[in-house]
Amino acid sequence: MNFCRVVFPINLEPLLYSCREDNSNLIKPGMLVTAPVRNSSKRGIVTEIVNTQTLDNIKFIEKIHGSEPLFSKNMLKLLKWMSEYYLVNQGTILKNILPGEFFELSSPSLKNKDKLKLPDLESYNNIPEFDINPILNLFLKSLKKDVYQSYLLYAHSRNIEYSFILGILDNFRNIIILCPEISIVETLYPLLKKSFGERVCQYHSGLSKPQKILSIERIVSGKSDIVIGTRHAVFTPFKKVSLIAVLNEHSSFYKLEKIPFYNIRDIAVMRGYYEKSVVLLSSISPSIESLHNCMSGKYNLLKPDIHINRPKIRIIDTRYGTFLKSGISRSVIESALNSINRGNKVMFVLNKKGYASVVHCDDCGYIQKCVNCGIPLTVDKKIHALKCRYCNYSLSPVPEQCGRCKGYNLQMLGTGTQRIQEELESLTGFKTIRIDSDIASGRKALKSLLSSISSDDIRIIIGTKLMTSRIITLNEFSKAIILNADSFLNFPDFRASEKAYQEFVSIADKISFDGELLVQTRMPQNYLFKYLKKYDYISFIKEELKRRRELNYPPFSKLVLIKFRSGHNIFEKIEDISKKANKNLQILGPFKSTEKQKDNEFSLLLKSSDRKILHETAKIFLNAFKQDKKTELWINVDPLHI
Known part of the structure; x- marks a missing residue:
């Protein structure tokens, strides 16, 4: 009698099952089967065939779906x-990499509202032509058959990045193109469809369930061999992948911020390694990790020798000059008005939503705080209330009297997008659009706001990173103003400078080549601005690597972040385990949560240049609390946010 192990999309390791004699020869690793588990029948994937002695009380496989494996050996x-x-x-991994649609390959016909509508191609700006043939030919000549090869394309603009991708597809079959945002998928999909027809399908969370099932059926049947999508598309069930392209590879959207905390960029590289295929990472500002891999010889660097005109970058020193209450320099306002009066559009970027940061008492210095979380409440003028950004507690109306000294000398400190919008409309007389998570609470609302940007009567757009990460239309703005650049740089994260540079360059890439990016800062002497003004990213990376090496931060070390939440006090137990840890490991913490509601929530950061030591230590913590039903534990390998 043969046995097999089956993994289900639930929180369990693979389970052992018996194969009936009449179908034991039909079952192969990777096949989709139905088997009993936890008093019900579920579909799962066969991970391996086990030849062992007859065992008692082993449940049988109930049904085999299809005649061929859904998962290849490399996917297993x-x-x-x-x-x-x-x-x-x-x-848990299976549950997160394959949504339920992968287990439902016989679907009802699509209703009209579910049919994939191809956008009007005329409404999309054609990607400008660049002379990418030299770097394209160099790339194609370097390819070897059935050999894992990894490349990093450092493009000077997204137009070059997209042109390169479109230029190489004819040389491959079974292609996965990954994008960090649905908006990028929706921009490139019609261009791919125009060139490659039915070979192309898309897969992302914006599709309805029948649409997803249809895409999966097209992939499994071989009708579509080019898949463009977001994170989950990396797990497309091709038997053999020849190319995996990861666009905007530096984007934090590739990192899943919940269990199992995987990074799609790294998984794409590993799949390419197992499949012996080509992996192409690309970005206009690649991650430090990827550039370091090029320097160490792990990746091949592709850097097109193309000269392009770029917007001028001007640094505004906010230590001097005259400013409005919202903190906007008058010279910035004058520059913006000049552009608007010439019929151009201007983008204002602020890394903070709401009206103002806090209500401050000038008499006693008191700041109104959340009664639940103990953090300062921020002003939301739309509902005329103070609001907690953690738990949504609100205090309405905004107090006119200090909660501590009962004085009336209250000031609104800091500036949010609402306040900027109010002040700009008052000063300029022009209608504005604001895009932040307060006003764009859902995908449809956000899509509607983004589409209205192209309206002729809209000249001023104000928003947070939610806006800048979703705007795809290039060169529609003549000017962009970053109002609080220091909030990017002062964020408590060792990656703050890298992320700030990437964000600033991304904004510049959305401005017309003869336009201008204005950056307000109180720290013009910061080394980032020296390189930013010249678009000298490589020199910036070299200096950043030098600083990282001195502090032993990635890519010179590896990190694991562990979070604990418990119904009882576990602080001493965490400390005790930490003291006994490997001496070649640095442990930062445990740090207690600052939120009042989370008295027994702690975090711990493990740092080491030895990956094996990191994993062994994390397993010690995992096993120590395994039987503690009152304690939850999350392990985040290679965290992006600490």
Whole structure:
């Protein structure tokens, strides 16, 4: 009698099952089967065939779906690697990499509202032509058949990045193109469809369930061999992938910020390694990790020798000059008005939503705080209330009297997007659009706001990173103003400078080549601005690497972030385990949560240049609390946010 192990999309490791004699020869690793688990029948994936002695009380496989494996052997290897690397069981990994639609390959016909509508191609700006043939030919000549090869394309603009991708597809079959945002998928999909027809399908969370099932059926049947999508598309069930392209590879959207905390960029590289295929990472400002991999010889760097005109970058020193209450320099306002009066559009970027930061008492210095979380409440003028950004507690109306000294000398400190919008409309007389998470609470609302940007009567757009990350239309703005650049740089994160540079360059890429990016800062002497003004990203990276090396931060070390939440006090136990840890490991913490509601929530940061030591230590913590039903534990390998 044969046995097999089956992994289900639930929080379990693979389980052992018996194969009936009449179908034991039909079952192969990677096949989709139905088997009993937890008093019900579920679909799962066969991970391996086990030849062992007859065992008692082993349940039988109930049904085999299809005659061929849904998962290739290489995909099973990837599943196992992810489980080991991210310290999560295979069932949890499977649940997160394959949504339910992958287990429902017989679908009802699409209703009219579910049919994929191809946008009017005329409404999309054609990607400008660049002479990318030299770097394209260099790339194609370097390719070897059935050999893993990884490349990093450092493009000077997204137009070059997209042109390169479109230029190489004819040389491959079974292609996965990954995008960090649905908006990028929706921009490139019609261009791909125009060139490659039915070979192309898309897969992302914006599709309805029938649309997703249709895309999966097209992939499994071989009708579509070019898949463009967001994170989950990296797990497309091709038997053999020849190219995986990761666009905007530096984007933090590729990192899943919940269990199992995987990074799609790294998984794409590992899948390429197992499949012996080509992996192409691309960005206009690549991640430090990827550039360091080029310097160490792990990746091949592709840098097109193309001269393009770029917007001028001007640094505004906010220590001097005259300013409005909102903190906007008068010279910035004058520059923006000049552009608007010439019929151009201007973008104002602020890394803070709301009206103002806090209500401050000038008499006693008191700031109104949340009664639940203990953090300062921010002003939301739309509902005329103070609001907590953690738990949504609100205090309405905004107090006119200090909560501590009962004085009336209250001031609104700081500036949010609402306040900027109010002041700009008052000063200029022009209608504005504001895009932040307060006003664009859902995908449809956000899409509607973004589409209205192209309206002729809109000259001023104000928003947060939510806006800048979603705007795809290039060169529609003549000017962009970053109002609080220091909030990017002062964020408590060792990656703050890298992320700030990437954000600033991304904004500049959305401005017309003869336009201008104005950056307000109280720290014009910061080394970032020296390189930013010249678009000298490589020199910036070299200096940033020098600083990272001195502090032993990635890419010169590896990190694991562990978070604990418990119904009882576990602080001493965490400290005790930490003291006994490997001496070649640096442990920062445990740090207690600053929120009042989370008295027994702690975080711990492990840092080491030895990946094996990191994983062994994380497993010690995991096993120490495994039987504690009152304690939850999350392990985040290679965290982007600490």
